[in-house]
Amino acid sequence: MAKKTSNSTETRNWRGIKQTAGRQAVSTIARKRKFVAHAKMCGVILIILLMAGGIAYSVHFFRSHESQIILAGPSDPVRRINFQSNGELDYQWFKHNVAWPQDKTIMEIDIFAIKQMLEKKGQIATAVVSRKFPDELNIEIIEREPVLRARVQSEKGKKEEVYIARDGTVYFHENYEKTKKKHLPYLGGVRFKQEDDHILALPGMDVISQLLDTARLNYPNIFESWKVVSCEEFDGLNEFSDEIIKIRSSIVREIIFTPFDFNRQLDQLARVIKYSERNHIYNIKRIDLSISDQVAVQYYTDLGPKKFRN
Amino acid sequence: MNENRIIGAVEIGGSKVVVMVGEIIDEGRSLNIIGMGQSTAMGVRKGEIIDFRAASDCTHAAIIAAEKNAGATIEGVFLAQTGRHLQGFANKSSVMVSSPDSLVRQSDIQSVIENAKRKELPPRHVYIHHVQCGFQLDGRPVKDPHQMQGDELDVTYWHIEGDERKVSDHIHVINGFGLKVEDMIISSIASGCMVASEEEKQNGVLVLDIGCSTTDYLLYRNGHIVRTGVISVGGDHLTNDLSLGLRVNKHQAEKLKLEFGKAIIDSEDKNEKVWLFGDLTIGDRAIPRLAIYQILKARIDELFGIVKKELVEFLNPEELAAGVVLTGGVSRLPKIADAASHRLGVSTRIGDNPSWVRDDLRKPEYSTVLGLLYYGLTAQNIEGQNIKKTGIFSKVANMFNL
Numbered sequence: 001m002a003k004k005t006s007n008s009t010e011t012r013n014w015r016g017i018k019q020t021a022g023r024q025a026v027s028t029i030a031r032k033r034k035f036v037a038h039a040k041m042c043g044v045i046l047i048i049l050l051m052a053g054g055i056a057y058s059v060h061f062f063r064s065h066e067s068q069i070i071l072a073g074p075s076d077p078v079r080r081i082n083f084q085s086n087g088e089l090d091y092q093w094f095k096h097n098v099a100w101p102q103d104k105t106i107m108e109i110d111i112f113a114i115k116q117m118l119e120k121k122g123q124i125a126t127a128v129v130s131r132k133f134p135d136e137l138n139i140e141i142i143e144r145e146p147v148l149r150a151r152v153q154s155e156k157g158k159k160e161e162v163y164i165a166r167d168g169t170v171y172f173h174e175n176y177e178k179t180k181k182k183h184l185p186y187l188g189g190v191r192f193k194q195e196d197d198h199i200l201a202l203p204g205m206d207v208i209s210q211l212l213d214t215a216r217l218n219y220p221n222i223f224e225s226w227k228v229v230s231c232e233e234f235d236g237l238n239e240f241s242d243e244i245i246k247i248r249s250s251i252v253r254e255i256i257f258t259p260f261d262f263n264r265q266l267d268q269l270a271r272v273i274k275y276s277e278r279n280h281i282y283n284i285k286r287i288d289l290s291i292s293d294q295v296a297v298q299y300y301t302d303l304g305p306k307k308f309r310n
Numbered sequence: 311m312n313e314n315r316i317i318g319a320v321e322i323g324g325s326k327v328v329v330m331v332g333e334i335i336d337e338g339r340s341l342n343i344i345g346m347g348q349s350t351a352m353g354v355r356k357g358e359i360i361d362f363r364a365a366s367d368c369t370h371a372a373i374i375a376a377e378k379n380a381g382a383t384i385e386g387v388f389l390a391q392t393g394r395h396l397q398g399f400a401n402k403s404s405v406m407v408s409s410p411d412s413l414v415r416q417s418d419i420q421s422v423i424e425n426a427k428r429k430e431l432p433p434r435h436v437y438i439h440h441v442q443c444g445f446q447l448d449g450r451p452v453k454d455p456h457q458m459q460g461d462e463l464d465v466t467y468w469h470i471e472g473d474e475r476k477v478s479d480h481i482h483v484i485n486g487f488g489l490k491v492e493d494m495i496i497s498s499i500a501s502g503c504m505v506a507s508e509e510e511k512q513n514g515v516l517v518l519d520i521g522c523s524t525t526d527y528l529l530y531r532n533g534h535i536v537r538t539g540v541i542s543v544g545g546d547h548l549t550n551d552l553s554l555g556l557r558v559n560k561h562q563a564e565k566l567k568l569e570f571g572k573a574i575i576d577s578e579d580k581n582e583k584v585w586l587f588g589d590l591t592i593g594d595r596a597i598p599r600l601a602i603y604q605i606l607k608a609r610i611d612e613l614f615g616i617v618k619k620e621l622v623e624f625l626n627p628e629e630l631a632a633g634v635v636l637t638g639g640v641s642r643l644p645k646i647a648d649a650a651s652h653r654l655g656v657s658t659r660i661g662d663n664p665s666w667v668r669d670d671l672r673k674p675e676y677s678t679v680l681g682l683l684y685y686g687l688t689a690q691n692i693e694g695q696n697i698k699k700t701g702i703f704s705k706v707a708n709m710f711n712l
Contacts, residue, residue: 014436014494017478025362025486029370034488 077105079135087143088175089123094139097174106131114139122171122198123163144169147209148187148229152199162192168205171198183224185212189232189246204236207259211245214262219270225249234259244290251284258290265289272297316344318376318384318489319682320369321497322359322480323392324523324546325639327351327369329376330671330679331384334687341687343667345380346679347372356523356542357393357497359479370487386492387484388682388689390500391438392524395473398538400443401429402466414447414455418463426467434474438496441468443534451532470496470538493689498526498538500681501637505661505674506530510632516624517661518617518650519677520640522546525613529624539620543613545640548606555605556597562586566602573610573649575603610646614653625654633657639675 026034083091100114111129118127118141128140146163150170154160162170164187173181187208193200208229215223230246236259245257251273257265268289276284281299288296315334321327331345349372353361377383403426407414427440445452447460455463481491502517511530519526523544529537548571553563570584583596618625633656636647641660650658663672663680671680 012431012436014438014472014474014477014481016436017474017481019481019485019490025366025482026488027363027366027370027486029367029374030487033374037488 076107076135078102078109078137080137082132082136082138083141084139085141085143087123087141087145088177089141089143090175093175106133106135106137109137111137121174122165122169123174125165144171146181146184147205147212149181149184150187150190150192152192162199164202164205166206166209168201168203170200170202185226185247186228187231188228189230189234202231202236204231204234204259207234207236208245211257211259211262215266218263219266222249222251222266222270222273225251252287253284254286256286256288256290268295316380316382316385317492317683317686318373318387319390319679319686320373320387320484321390321500321678321682322354322357322365322369322483323351323521323678324354324357324544325351326522327372328676328679329369329372330676330683331376331380331382332683332686333380333382338687341683343671343680343683344382345376345378346671347375347377347379349375351522354523356544357391357540358395358476359483362479362483365479366483366486369483373487373489384489386686387489388686389480389484389491389494390497390678390682391472391477391480391494392497392521392526392540393472393476394524394540394542395476396438396470396496396538396540397472398468398470399429400466400468400536401426402464404462404464407461407463412459412461414458414460414463416456419445419456422463422465423467426465427469429469431471435471436474436477437469437471438477438494439468439470439499441470441499441535441538442466443468443536444532468535468537493685495682495685496526496538497521497678498528498540499535500679500685501526501661501677502528502530502535502681503684504663504677504681505635505637506632508533510635513631514624514629515632516621516630516634516654516656518634518636518638518641520544520613520636520638520646521675522639525617525638525640527617527621529621529630531624531629537621537624541613541616541620543609543616544638547613548609548640548643551605551609552602556601558586566597567606567643570599570602571606572603572644573606573646574652575600575607579603606643607649610643610649611653614650618654625656627656630656633659635659635661637661637674637677641674 081091081094083094098114098117100117101109109131111131115127115129118124118129118139123143124141125144126142128138130138132138144165144167147166148164150162150164151159152162160172162172163176163181163184164170170192190202208231212223212229215226226247226249228248230248232246234243234245243259245259247255247257249255255269269287272284272287272295276282283300284297285300286296286298288298315338317332317334319330319332327349329347330343333342333344334340335342349368351365352368353359353364359365373384403422405418405422405425407418409415409418431437443466445455446464446466447455447458448462449464452458477494481494484491498517498519501519506515506517512533514531515529517528517530519528521544523542523546525541525543527537527539527541528535545567549560549563549567552558552567553560556563556566558566566584566586572579579599582599584599584602585594585596587594624630634650634654636650636658637660640646647658647660661674661677663674663677667680
């Protein structure tokens with residue numbers, strides 16, 4: 001390659017002068033400015049490096065912790081059902097009475113559909129269905145507690161026993177031991193209404209439940225004698241009407257309550273019964289507790305002992 | 311992409327260093343003047359650096375002040391150059407049109423230009439500018455000879471060269487601040503493009519930039535620069551003569567020049583006196599105005615005499631139809647235009663900087679730096695001169711204004 005000649009205009013232009021400053025040429029001001037610029041640049045680079053390091057560490061952190069996350073195999077079938085209930089129902093009942101899709105995997109099962117299927121049963125108040133990976137299904141049931149029972153006639157003419165919960169739900173028993181429910185009084189004087197495949201809930205049962213609970217708790221002997229609760233003149237819909245609740249017991253043929261202040265009424269009833277027993281009076285026909293602070297007691301008259309059996 | 315660019319115009323003058331900061335916006339189409347800094351010049355005599363350290367300190371102080379004023383960091387510098395070492399000469403070149411159909415081709419133009427620029431310089435001298443004075447095709451002036459018919463193509467260049475060591479001193483002062491000189495423009499060209507209109511350049515005009523220690527001249531004819539030069543006489547000489555003639559110190563002489571100076575003598579000035587301090591303190595004395603005016607007039611006459619001697623062939627109303635335009639600090643001396651007109655024999659006016667600059671920047675002493683910024687703006691549009699830093703570190707540094 002030919003060396004550039006000395007008369008070349010390219011080399012003789014001022015642009016050919018090397019633009020570099022020796023250390024001596026740099027003034028104190030320029031040196032200070034350069035130092036500040038370098039310090040700023042170093043600061044910026046440091047910040048960028050810190051940010052990059054932070055990002056790299058975050059990526060590393062999340063990647064290294066990924067392995068601890070257990071993923072259920074999407075195709076695992078249900079191998080176990082953990083059934084829990086606060087009442088009479090058990091796994092055997094579930095197995096024979098609920099048609100859940102056993103051929104599906106745990107992820108394919110519609111747990112909401114199972115929940116709806118369960119809650120359609122009157123005996124079940126709430127059902128919680130959840131998956132427990134990798135292959136288990138948890139079912140937790142809260143059952144309704146019956147307060148009364150009744151007998152209804154089925155379409156085939158057969159008489160069947162139904163139970164009434166505190167919220168008025170009427171349902172057929174499932175897996176009940178009849179002996180356990182033998183002490184429940186019967187409900188009378190109501191007309192059951194059927195809709196589709198279930199009986200409509202009865203109004204006012206919360207008031208009846210309150211009466212029964214108060215009696216069971218404070219006067220168990222009296223409660224045990226109660227056979228029938230009649231709602232013939234009580235519909236539970238009108239709070240301030242003159243409705244009455246009639247109870248037929250083995251001691252008194254008819255006890256009449258108003259739907260208010262059950263403690264007072266039960267206290268009066270207990271005193272009347274106690275007085276009667278103390279005085280060997282067994283021919284009580286009716287005790288009316290609905291007359292404010294008075295109690296009306298009606299006796300059988302001129303009848304032999306067999307005649308006034310309640 | 312809208313990337314603004316910050317450039318600095320630096321003039322290291324005899325009395326002060328002026329730095330102006332411009333922001334080039336709209337992809338190189340517009341320029342905003344965003345800051346200015348000044349400092350008293352030290353280590354500089356007649357446009358040449360005689361004390362590098364002192365010149366660096368004052369220049370760097372002015373750059374710092376300008377950057378602070380602008381709130382921005384200068385990315386590149388456009389530097390003014392003056393001094394007696396700058397010499398100009400014309401070089402004419404001719405080529406015969408090579409094509410058989412006598413149509414001028416690009417290769418002919420390129421060839422004639424290269425020939426015109428190929429002129430050997432004395433040792434340790436460098437070219438500053440190659441200024442094209444226009445083409446001639448068979449003796450007739452043409453603006454662009456491409457595809458025109460003719461046999462002989464001529465081009466004349468006005469070359470400006472200077473002492474390499476003196477030029478590099480100026481460059482290294484800027485380099486010492488950590489900046490590069492992007493372009494170097496001689497002071498007369500920079501100031502001339504500001505104060506002379508296009509019409510004046512076409513008709514013929516002489517621009518005289520009378521600074522502190524030098525007078526730079528620039529002659530336009532037919533829209534082209536045809537002559538430049540530097541005379542080593544400036545405002546300092548007026549001050550020196552006043553100091554010697556009136557037996558006062560330089561500071562007092564400068565004060566008298568600025569307060570009472572005038573370039574011609576009027577008949578009513580003969581009996582008037584002015585006080586040196588004006589406060590009747592010890593040393594205060596009355597000085598006849600006539601003495602001041604006589605000294606100034608003598609020096610001004612001498613200055614214009616030198617100009618006349620150098621440009622005698624152009625100083626007539628036919629060659630300089632637009633006359634003379636004065637700029638630079640000394641052009642503020644009262645009646646200097648009359649003195650120039652009388653001495654040079656052509657009409658003379660005081661140059662104004664363009665109306666688009668702020669009022670305080672329209673003073674004639676800022677013509678050169680404004681001209682530098684103007685060249686900085688036009689340089690953005692010249693192909694191949696895009697010197698924008700594109701590296702990732704430069705971009706990061708720009709983001710953080712480093």
